[in-house]
Amino acid sequence: MNSCGTEDAGALSLAQALIRCPSVTPVDAGALDVLQDALLGLGFGCHRLAFGGGDDGARVDNLYARLGSRGPNFCFAGHTDVVPPGDTAAWSVDPFSAAVIDGRLYGRGAADMKGAIACFVEAVRRLTGCGQRPPAGSISLLITGDEEGPAVNGTRPVLDWLAQRCERLDACLVGEPTNPQTIGDMIKIGRRGSLNARLTVHGIQGHAAYPQLADNPVRHLVRILAALDGEPLDQGTAAFQPSVLTITSVDVGNPAANVIPASARALFNIRYNDLHSAESLSAWLERHCQAEGCRYELSCETSGDPFLCRHEGLSRTVAAAVERVTNRRPDFSTSGGTSDGRFIKDYCPVIEFGLVGASAHKIDENVAVADLETLSRIYQAVLEDYFGLAR
Numbered sequence: 001m002n003s004c005g006t007e008d009a010g011a012l013s014l015a016q017a018l019i020r021c022p023s024v025t026p027v028d029a030g031a032l033d034v035l036q037d038a039l040l041g042l043g044f045g046c047h048r049l050a051f052g053g054g055d056d057g058a059r060v061d062n063l064y065a066r067l068g069s070r071g072p073n074f075c076f077a078g079h080t081d082v083v084p085p086g087d088t089a090a091w092s093v094d095p096f097s098a099a100v101i102d103g104r105l106y107g108r109g110a111a112d113m114k115g116a117i118a119c120f121v122e123a124v125r126r127l128t129g130c131g132q133r134p135p136a137g138s139i140s141l142l143i144t145g146d147e148e149g150p151a152v153n154g155t156r157p158v159l160d161w162l163a164q165r166c167e168r169l170d171a172c173l174v175g176e177p178t179n180p181q182t183i184g185d186m187i188k189i190g191r192r193g194s195l196n197a198r199l200t201v202h203g204i205q206g207h208a209a210y211p212q213l214a215d216n217p218v219r220h221l222v223r224i225l226a227a228l229d230g231e232p233l234d235q236g237t238a239a240f241q242p243s244v245l246t247i248t249s250v251d252v253g254n255p256a257a258n259v260i261p262a263s264a265r266a267l268f269n270i271r272y273n274d275l276h277s278a279e280s281l282s283a284w285l286e287r288h289c290q291a292e293g294c295r296y297e298l299s300c301e302t303s304g305d306p307f308l309c310r311h312e313g314l315s316r317t318v319a320a321a322v323e324r325v326t327n328r329r330p331d332f333s334t335s336g337g338t339s340d341g342r343f344i345k346d347y348c349p350v351i352e353f354g355l356v357g358a359s360a361h362k363i364d365e366n367v368a369v370a371d372l373e374t375l376s377r378i379y380q381a382v383l384e385d386y387f388g389l390a391r
Contacts, residue, residue: 082114135383172350195281
């Protein structure tokens with residue numbers, strides 16, 4: 001629809017323009033220029049914010065745009081950076097052509113999450129067009145180019161910049177592709193934490209025929225991993241599924257079958273709920289390593305502890321909008337990976353809802369064109385309800 005209620009290709013056109021920018025992290029490739037031009041046309045004030053470079057990691061371009069100057073400030077958050085397309089020969093189309101085939105939009109970022117960003121803009125265009133009463137507050141967009149990468153020079157420093165300006169966000173909706181199969185399936189009201197660990201066990205190299213003269217690190221590593229993998233962390237909570245440890249790599253780097261190696265390494269990831277913290281899990285890992293009585297090195301990095309949106313008003317607002325547009329009652333969930341919501345939750349209540357994510361990061365990533373229309377209507381309904389505008 002256009003701002004007067006008739007149908008057009010607003011969200012589709014913008015989504016295609018964004019997809020045609022090959023913005024693989026940390027390269028912007030013009031994606032934020034496309035978005036900024038669309039927002040300037042709606043009256044937004046735009047700030048381009050670049051962070052990083054040199055010792056601070058790759059330079060990343062970000063955008064903060066705001067329509068209005070009063071509170072409350074409702075923020076749409078997302079990212080224009082995408083993961084690499086992989087084997088482009090395996091795609092049915094050029095991954096950055098934004099082709100529409102049989103009612104589906106193909107391209108890297110269609111689902112995650114350039115499609116949703118286009119729907120942000122379309123929802124605002126409809127809400128503010130044709131002399132409609134403006135919201136009694138502000139609408140903003142916080143868009144980063146560093147979500148799929150290290151997430152160091154994106155949302156976090158933008159939030160710090162806002163805090164330095166004493167600019168407040170009162171509520172935030174992140175447009176991650178939250179729906180497993182159909183628009184209206186699921187709203188994310190939080191996320192699990194994620195911890196990555198690297199374990200190196202040191203032994204004494206020797207001949208396989210004389211194991212008594214060596215200290216085989218592989219045996220120590222296997223026993224440690226078996227103990228970690230065999231001990232459930234918890235049974236889950238009311239809002240979170242059980243925490244889980246996943247072994248992702250075991251590496252010895254030893255091509256000789258008759259040589260006991262000097263060291264062995266493993267990588268693993270823990271997705272954890274609010275019964276744990278990065279500190280408590282690091283201590284749990286240390287206890288298991290120490291119990292083996294071997295020489296080892298353990299390093300742990302976390303991309304964020306678990307969080308839960310406890311602002312029931314925001315959850316109800318988004319759920320009601322979804323149900324009104326789709327006639328589906330969405331489930332509240334904390335499943336899946338991490339998102340930049342883990343940073344935003346320290347500033348304001350945050351919730352996530354977007355397109356269907358089944359093809360995200362895959363070959364032939366795609367979304368239904370009709371879903372862009374549906375999501376635009378949902379986002380418009382969220383804004384109407386949040387600002388108390390008569391429908």
